[in-house]
Amino acid sequence: MGGTFNPPHNGHILAAEHVRQALGLDRVLFIPTNLPPHKRLPDGSATTEQRCDMVRLMVAPYDWAVFSDIEVRRGGASYTVDTLRALHQKGYDNLTLIVGTDMLMSFDRCWRAPEEIVRLADLAVVARDTHDRPVLRRKAILLEKKMHAHISLIDCPVLTISSTEVRRRGIFEEMTPPPVAAYIRKNRLYQKGSE
16 A cells, blocks of 8 residues: 555555455555655655654554555655566565555556556555445446456445545544654644645
8 A cells, every 4th residue: 555644544544454354465565655756745744754654653553564665765756566566576476556546547547557557466446435436346347348457346434534634624633543643743744734
């Protein structure tokens, strides 16, 4: 599971746990991006090091959750296909890439080498909203036909929250794990005005 994790929130861990259980995965790697290729981190964002620290804090209580800094160590823009190639070279196989609604919907239009991504990993998709499920099913069928992708749509309780909303509303205690909320407060991250 990759992302900016700016900040990591309860929705990330909830989605990963449901995918893990639904598909019988041994573990989930949480991989913060170094530089997201399709968006600029907003002003007032946590540094890369701080985002990594928060992901480490988020995954610490779970024996199935593993922090990986593979994209940060590689440097530059973080492309999923490069990460999957590197994981395969390290001996990881039978990979499943966990994505959300917006990621699946833009997969064949915005992602680098989507055909190679679906050769290197299955896709597990978690809907951000219950209304997203019919359109996700249609998109999954299209990608399965077009790219021979193997896509699992995972039903789990919907937590309609995003990192943007967590930052904007300052709802850290409500929407991030307690150690992450404490880290945000201690380091005075996401002060009012940061988007």
